[in-house]
Amino acid sequence: MAETQDIRLVDLDEDGVDRAFRADVLAGLRQADKAVPARWFYDDEGSELFEEITRLPEYYPTRAEREILESRGNEFAELIGPGRAVVEFGSGSSVKTPLLLRAIDPGAYVPLDIAGDFLRAAAADLSAKFPGLPVYPVEADFTKKVTLPDAVRDIPKLGFFPGSTIGNMVPPTAVDLLRSMRATLGEGSQLLIGMDLVKDRKILTAAYDDAAGVTARFNLNLVHRINRELDGTIPAEKLRHKAVWNDTFSRVEMHLEALEDIGFTVSGVDFAMRKGETIHTENSHKFRRRSANMLLLAGGWTPVRRWLDGKKRFSLILAEATVPRSAP
Numbered sequence: 567m568a569e570t571q572d573i574r575l576v577d578l579d580e581d582g583v584d585r586a587f588r589a590d591v592l593a594g595l596r597q598a599d600k601a602v603p604a605r606w607f608y609d610d611e612g613s614e615l616f617e618e619i620t621r622l623p624e625y626y627p628t629r630a631e632r633e634i635l636e637s638r639g640n641e642f643a644e645l646i647g648p649g650r651a652v653v654e655f656g657s658g659s660s661v662k663t664p665l666l667l668r669a670i671d672p673g674a675y676v677p678l679d680i681a682g683d684f685l686r687a688a689a690a691d692l693s694a695k696f697p698g699l700p701v702y703p704v705e706a707d708f709t710k711k712v713t714l715p716d717a718v719r720d721i722p723k724l725g726f727f728p729g730s731t732i733g734n735m736v737p738p739t740a741v742d743l744l745r746s747m748r749a750t751l752g753e754g755s756q757l758l759i760g761m762d763l764v765k766d767r768k769i770l771t772a773a774y775d776d777a778a779g780v781t782a783r784f785n786l787n788l789v790h791r792i793n794r795e796l797d798g799t800i801p802a803e804k805l806r807h808k809a810v811w812n813d814t815f816s817r818v819e820m821h822l823e824a825l826e827d828i829g830f831t832v833s834g835v836d837f838a839m840r841k842g843e844t845i846h847t848e849n850s851h852k853f854r855r856r857s858a859n860m861l862l863l864a865g866g867w868t869p870v871r872r873w874l875d876g877k878k879r880f881s882l883i884l885a886e887a888t889v890p891r892s893a894p
Contacts, residue, residue, distance in 0.1 A: 583795055584680075586707060588833055591792055594845075595837050601846035602788060604734045605680065605709060608656070609791050613684040615784040617661070622780060624772040628662075630880035631728055631760050634873045635662055638882075639669030645871060645884055646756060649673040651718040653751060654726040655708040656680075657688060662728050664695060666758070674700040674718050678708040709742075711749045723751040730762040730880070733817070733851040737861065740851075744865020748887050755887045757867055762880055764852040767811040774818050774850065775809040782807035785820055785847055798832040808844065816857070820848040858883060 579585050587606055594602045608616065620628040648671035654663060657677030667675065675692065679685040682705040689703035702715040714723075725747050732740050747757060774781055785807045792798040805828075808821040821844035829838045839845075853861070858881065859869050867885035874881050 588796055591796060591832060592835060595832060595835075599846065600839070600844065602792075604848040605656075605707075606791065607784065607788055607848070608679070608681050608684075609787075609795075610681050610684050612784060612787050612791065613681045615780065615787055618780050619776070619784060620661075622776045622778065624776045626769070626773060627730055627760070627762055627880055630875035630877065631882065632662060632665065633875045634880070634882045635665035635669075638873050639665070641871070641873075642666065642669045642758075642884075643671070646670045646724055646758075649721070650724040650756070651676055651714075651721040652724050652726055653714065653718075654678065654728075655747060656727070656729075656731055657685065657703075663692060663726070666726060667696060667699070670724070672699065672724070673721050674702065676702045676704060676714060676718060678704045678706050678712055680705065680707055708750075709746065711746045714750065723755040725751050725755060725757040725759075727757065728760040728882075730760045730850070732759060732861070733762055733853070734849055735851075736849065737851075737864075740861055741864045744862065744867060748866040751887065753887060753889075756870075757862075757885045757887075759862075759883050759885065760880065761853045761858045761883060762850065763874075763878065764816060764854055765879060767813075770818050770852065771809050771811055774820055775807070779807075781809070781820075785822060788847055789822065792832060796833045799830045800832070801828055801830065804828050805845075815849070815851070816853075817849045817851040819846065820850075821846050853881070855881075863888070 590603050590606065594600060619625050650672055651674040652667065652672045653676045655678050657679045677685060677689055685703050685705055689701050693701040700717065702717060704712060706712045735743060786802050789800045789802045789805060793800055804825050805822040806825055808823045810819050812819050823844045824839040824841055826841045862869055862885050866888050868888045869883055869885045871884045872881055
């Protein structure tokens with residue numbers, strides 16, 4: 567069996583509630599334009615629903631990314647080399663991870679995720695598939711710098727951030743995340759990151775508003791989580807899922823729209839929404855080559871190689887930690 571070590575870095579209050587979750591929800595609902603960060607979708611139920619989304623016919627990113635991972639293994643091995651500790655940010659079920667691990671012969675695997683039970687189950691499954699690989703699951707908020715296990719401190723790192731999750735963040739937040747990833751991984755590290763591409767808006771909106779309604783359930787699960795964990799009284803049945811393309815910001819937006827005037831409480835705080843008002847729950851930015859490169863460079867990463875799937879729907883980019891310079 568592989569060596570394993572389970573680390574938990576989530577800050578819980580005396581009631582077992584994630585302090586950052588409560589703070590983000592209350593701050594977001596107090597805004598004139600209500601919003602909750604997309605990272606809070608991923609409790610165990612939300613993580614399972616997202617895995618269901620990845621299997622939907624409308625949701626192309628997972629299939630496109632798998633195609634790249636399956637077809638470019640030799641190139642990954644050449645550019646990345648053996649022996650690196652693969653640190654996966656927001657690992658989820660780690661379904662794509664074996665494709666990368668088989669290609670590059672890593673020295674260790676460190677999945678980071680905020681959904682603890684889901685994380686540990688996925689780590690155990692992957693450990694069984696790779697019995698000689700040390701696996702160190704870390705339950706943590708990967709949007710901040712994470713202290714990695716001592717066992718991988720001196721091993722060169724490869725960050726793995728598939729799925730275009732970087733597109734869920736507005737540019738300043740995305741840059742902050744890339745910088746925190748660089749701080750977590752250290753000098754000499756690499757990052758393999760997925761970024762979705764701009765394409766026909768009908769294809770884009772269908773991917774976030776599927777005919778079976780799974781994405782709607784995923785979006786509304788955030789309300790159920792708030793009600794369950796933060797003593798909320800949000801009437802989920804009076805909200806509807808809404809996905810729209812915002813061309814100005816090059817992104818698909820997901821909202822929860824009030825079907826009528828409603829009032830509710832969260833953690834004892836009163837809130838109200840007018841009919842038609844929304845809670846903005848997710849952005850999914852789409853990129854072109856230059857915008858992707860600019861984002862990486864701003865976050866402290868220098869692009870090395872870019873791969874596309876056969877239909878040119880999705881990109882995987884390998885970048886290296888930029889060496890600090892005092893001048894151009």
